[in-house]
Amino acid sequence: MTIKERGYTHWDGELQDGRFPWWPITRIGIKLTFKRRFFKFFFAFTLIPALVWLVGIYVSERLEDFKFMMEGETDFLNVNPLYFKTYFTNEFLLFMVVMILVFCGAGLIADDLRHNALQLYFARPLKKRDYLTGKAAVIFFFLFIVTLVPGIVFILFKLIFAGNLQFFFSYPWLILSVIAYSVLITTFFAFYTLLLSSIGKNRRYVAILIFGVYIFSDIFSAIFYEIFRSRYFYLLSIKSNLQQIGAVLFDQKTPWNIPWYYSLLVIVAICVFAAYVLKRKVRGVEIIK
Amino acid sequence: MSVEVKDLHFSYGKIQALRGIDIKLPQGAIGLLGPNGAGKSTLLRILLGFLVPDSGEGRVLGYDIRNQQTMIRRFVGYMPEDDCFIPGMDAVSFTSYMGELSGMPRQEAMKRAHEVLYYVGLEESRYRMLETYSAGMRQRLKLAQCIVHDPKLIFLDEPTSGLDPQGRKEILELIMDISSKKDIQVLISSHILPDIEQTCSYVVILNKGAMAAQGQISELKEVRYSLYEMKIKGEEKAFLDRLTKMDSQVEQTADKLLKVYLPPGTDPQEIFKIAVEEKVQVRHFVKSQTSLEDLFAKVVGVD
Numbered sequence: 001m002t003i004k005e006r007g008y009t010h011w012d013g014e015l016q017d018g019r020f021p022w023w024p025i026t027r028i029g030i031k032l033t034f035k036r037r038f039f040k041f042f043f044a045f046t047l048i049p050a051l052v053w054l055v056g057i058y059v060s061e062r063l064e065d066f067k068f069m070m071e072g073e074t075d076f077l078n079v080n081p082l083y084f085k086t087y088f089t090n091e092f093l094l095f096m097v098v099m100i101l102v103f104c105g106a107g108l109i110a111d112d113l114r115h116n117a118l119q120l121y122f123a124r125p126l127k128k129r130d131y132l133t134g135k136a137a138v139i140f141f142f143l144f145i146v147t148l149v150p151g152i153v154f155i156l157f158k159l160i161f162a163g164n165l166q167f168f169f170s171y172p173w174l175i176l177s178v179i180a181y182s183v184l185i186t187t188f189f190a191f192y193t194l195l196l197s198s199i200g201k202n203r204r205y206v207a208i209l210i211f212g213v214y215i216f217s218d219i220f221s222a223i224f225y226e227i228f229r230s231r232y233f234y235l236l237s238i239k240s241n242l243q244q245i246g247a248v249l250f251d252q253k254t255p256w257n258i259p260w261y262y263s264l265l266v267i268v269a270i271c272v273f274a275a276y277v278l279k280r281k282v283r284g285v286e287i288i289k
Numbered sequence: 290m291s292v293e294v295k296d297l298h299f300s301y302g303k304i305q306a307l308r309g310i311d312i313k314l315p316q317g318a319i320g321l322l323g324p325n326g327a328g329k330s331t332l333l334r335i336l337l338g339f340l341v342p343d344s345g346e347g348r349v350l351g352y353d354i355r356n357q358q359t360m361i362r363r364f365v366g367y368m369p370e371d372d373c374f375i376p377g378m379d380a381v382s383f384t385s386y387m388g389e390l391s392g393m394p395r396q397e398a399m400k401r402a403h404e405v406l407y408y409v410g411l412e413e414s415r416y417r418m419l420e421t422y423s424a425g426m427r428q429r430l431k432l433a434q435c436i437v438h439d440p441k442l443i444f445l446d447e448p449t450s451g452l453d454p455q456g457r458k459e460i461l462e463l464i465m466d467i468s469s470k471k472d473i474q475v476l477i478s479s480h481i482l483p484d485i486e487q488t489c490s491y492v493v494i495l496n497k498g499a500m501a502a503q504g505q506i507s508e509l510k511e512v513r514y515s516l517y518e519m520k521i522k523g524e525e526k527a528f529l530d531r532l533t534k535m536d537s538q539v540e541q542t543a544d545k546l547l548k549v550y551l552p553p554g555t556d557p558q559e560i561f562k563i564a565v566e567e568k569v570q571v572r573h574f575v576k577s578q579t580s581l582e583d584l585f586a587k588v589v590g591v592d
Binding site (some may be wrong): 009014015025028107119120121126176283284285 | 311334337338339340343359360362363364365367369371372373374375376377378382388389390391392393395396397401404405408434435438439466468469471472
């Protein structure tokens, strides 16, 4: 068919200044992540700890009914800030969070770099911060589902199962702790993932980096601790730093007996470094000087 | 004026990519011509706000290139030179996504994506994954994403690169249709002269980051010089030296054909006088119909 026959009509609508110009980026990012092979199955698997903790809350309110199953200690079923801290800082959850990042975060910027797509984004009325917000929001979406959402659901179900507001009045600050820790961990991992995703063009390589940096930071901190016997080497471990801050936010004793604000400083420093690198790496055109 | 820049300078580190560019582009299809490394893509990237010029000023559709890049990008479409797409998407989702990012409502963007994909000839394969597209299909897709938001001006960076003759013909046909009948201004950057000659009426020629010539193609071809083709027998060197001394430019093709570009006002009889003086026989002499290629060779210089 010739061009003349096809025709072209002008669009009679008006281009809008959207309040959230980053939203299409987030929506597509989430959609593309769900299209990845095995992701749905894997993501459902990451919700298992939340389900277990939720069952624990139910059982804690029906201890008499479940007495036949319990032998010995039932202290771990006391729903209190420690219960929440244990959920949020347990190694399995943090590991699963990193695995989610491998699926949803590795290609966020790396794929755009590999396929020269950044210039397509920046040829639109988008600012750098819109692009990065859109990409970071993909990580926020998935990580909030395994952190913030279960935390709030735990509190709600505790109140529902108890049938009174005593729990809320005993720990009125707990919901703020849940929000603060979820936001902290998600923000940190968003910076961490976007940083690593922006330094490579191959999503597999980036996936290995996301996983490797997290695991090896922990391994090296343990090795250095064994050699030098200084607890400060735990500051090298991403996991340990997050556990330290988590303990403080849930009003618990810090696990490594080092000032918690050192851990916060390390986390903030990584975020600042990531922001600096992203500012330089994410641009419409690659400049080779 | 859709595009206007004054004394534009830009460097990549120590390499000066643009040196004092002054352009005022009228309506219609405009060719940005120059050899590789002339600064064409750099100029387009500055106009879009990807790069900030070292000095100089400019406006695109009346918006300042330094402070109003967002407004420029809203009303300008850009077809990059590089192969670019977003993996994991089909053409409809991709084009509609680009429309949304330009500020179109989601449903409108989807409707419009179908229309432009139909227009560029991708209607049959619009639901195929982009990874499976051929080079020609990707060029069409880039054109589709460039016009999805119905821009007033489009920048096409090497639109026919990597295409087979048929694909090239079809893309050029689309560009001509857009520029001549759809009230969309087109700025095409290319080093392929026939493409520019076929699609544009106005041309800007860049060479080594500087402006070599600009104007209506027809005027540039007529006013600036006269081109004569000739074949000679005898001592060439002295003859050619004499021609060069009278400010004409001489180019020799592989089959020993001489192309002589005479400056305006020079009598072609002078060539014969020199031939007589240098004892050279003129075996063939004809006033040539100047092409853009000749103009290009004249202003850029032929090695």
